[in-house]
Amino acid sequence: MIKAIRRFYNYYLSPERELVRRLRRLLGFTPAYLKVFKLAFQHKSNNQDTDPNDPYGGQNNERLEFLGDAVLGTIVAEYLYKKYPLGDEGFLTKMRSKIVKRNSLNKIGDNMGLDELLSTYNNVRIAKSMLGNAVESLVGAIYVEQGYKGTTRFVVKEMLRNYVDITHLETFDDNYKSQLLEHCQKNGRRVDYSVVKRFKQDKRDRFKVAVLVDGQKLAVGEDFNKKAAEQIASKRALVDMGLKVSK
Amino acid sequence: MIKAIRRFYNYYLSPERELVRRLRRLLGFTPAYLKVFKLAFQHKSNNQDTDPNDPYGGQNNERLEFLGDAVLGTIVAEYLYKKYPLGDEGFLTKMRSKIVKRNSLNKIGDNMGLDELLSTYNNVRIAKSMLGNAVESLVGAIYVEQGYKGTTRFVVKEMLRNYVDITHLETFDDNYKSQLLEHCQKNGRRVDYSVVKRFKQDKRDRFKVAVLVDGQKLAVGEDFNKKAAEQIASKRALVDMGLKVSK
Incomplete structure (x- = not known):
């Protein structure tokens, strides 16, 4: 009951009703507790809103x-x-990681237009990685307000159906490292990775990684994340070996 | 309603009522769908019980x-x-992994007496690792029958309260590798790990790993899992260095 009144107020009367309506289009429902949702879009915020009577505590x-x-x-x-219903555990695990991995969440957040909401609450340049985090904190906020069932409705209806191409993911394999490894093992060739350079960029560690097949350097990749750099190098190696079309 | 009748039947009339009562003591409720629970205790079973009308499909x-x-x-x-309510994300993540990591789940399963139930349905020697898996599949079975709320009740009341010492976990740190690394970094010493032996035991890969501080071999550890072997070796190194009491 209180939730319904809050929703009515938020949608029709609140000075923030423009934000509320934007959230409604995004969420498929009118948020009752605006604070939590605003918090979800604040980067690295503090425990300012701690309410000892709130079962979910400091948010x-x-x-x-x-x-x-x-x-x-x-x-x-x-x-x-x-x-x-017939997918085995290995298939389910792979499919899940394709959907919830960092890169996919960043894209989903981008397609949902979270960058706009993020710029409203943050005075920093919106980095790609902030979008995926915003998807997660948004889901957290929905869970605090709506519980498990309501959050399931949002994730399945608003997120997965609109922004994730499940059928495409079934056959899509972007683990270039394992593709390369599998191919080389079949042909009795050995794959190694080595960090050829490690340096600071924007105050963060950045890695340049080389992939070697039978000791011969085939390609290099660069990223802030070592594993991501290995993936980039592996993809290039696969293209070089004619096993993959570059795009 | 159907569930209530099934429960009554299972508890009072079923030829398997002994199992049902054992499950009741374990779960805190009488299971309505016995099949799923029996399945949870079967090691590496197949999709034998697939019912196309079951929303949860092949189990x-x-x-x-x-x-x-x-x-x-x-x-x-x-x-x-x-x-x-005031714990930050890093603390929450660490606490969670202490509770749900393989080793803890194995212990929880052991304390719950799942080994007995497992031996009823499997003609193999019950390995320690099967206990943790059984905890997970049991939670999966409860979820299929009871949904999110009912499963929360089980996990919090029957599992966490009885078998997990949360307060102890707050201060307990069993990541010996990171403890060793931290100590050595403070003192400008270098830590390396190297696989000194890799062999087959019970048809599985087993690793013997050495930990080296400043190039000097301090201790070795052995396990089926390389990371676990590194942890064992690190713990021994900490004991050798007088930084930890062996127990």
Whole structure:
């Protein structure tokens, strides 16, 4: 009942009703507790809003991310479990990681237009990685307000159906490292990775990694994340070996 | 309603009522769908019980594990989120991994007496690792029958309260590798790990790993899992260096 009144107020009367309507289009429902949702879009916020009577306690953006990451993983797991009644555990695990991995979440956040909401609440340049985190904290905020069922409705109807091409993911394999490894093992060739350079960029560690097949350097890749650099190098090696078309 | 009748039948009339009562003591409720629970205790089973009208589709032990692993992770995340209103994301993540990591789940399964149930359905020697898997598939089975709320009740009341010492976990640090690394970095010493032996035991790969400080071999550890072997070796190195009391 209180929630319904809050929703009515938020949608029709609140001075922030423009934001409320934007959220409604995004969420598929009118948020009752605006504070949590605003928090979800604040980068690295503090425990300012701690209410000792709130069962969910202090809410800050990173705590919401922690909660949202877990909830999202479970909802996607259940969705796949039901969608693929004969899919084995290995297939389900792979499909899930394709959906919830950093890169996909960044794209989903981008397609949802979260960059706009993020720029409203942050005076920094919106980095790609902030979009995926915002998806997670948004899911966390929805969970705090709506519980498991309501969050499932949002994730399946608003997120997966609109922004994830599940059928495409079934056959899509972007683990270039394992593709390269598999191909080389079949042909009795040995694959190694080595960090050829490690340096600071924007105050962060950046890695340049080389992939070697039978000791011969085939390609290099560069990223802030060592594993991502290995993936880039592996993809280039696959293209060089004629096993993959570059795009 | 149908569930209530099934429960009554299972508890009072079923030829398997002995099992049902054992499950009741374990679960805190009488299971309505016995099949799923029996399946949870079958090691590496197949999709024998696929019912196309069942929204959860084909159920096999590993699929239940996949589902249970996700659900358990989320319930524990939510529990910690509420229990520690001021805990930051790093603390919550660490606490969660202490609770749901392989080793803890094996111990929880052992304390729950799952080994007995496992021996009823499997003609193999019950390995320690099967206990943790059984905890996960049991949680998956409960989720299929009871949904999110009912599973939360089980995990919090029957599992966490009885078998997990949360307060102890707050200060307990069993990541010996990171402890060793931290200590050595403070003192400008270098830590390396190297696989000194890799061999087959019970048809599985087993690793013997040495930990080297400033190039000097301090200790070795052995396990089927390379990371676990590194942890064992690191713990021994810490004991040797007088930084930890062996027990």
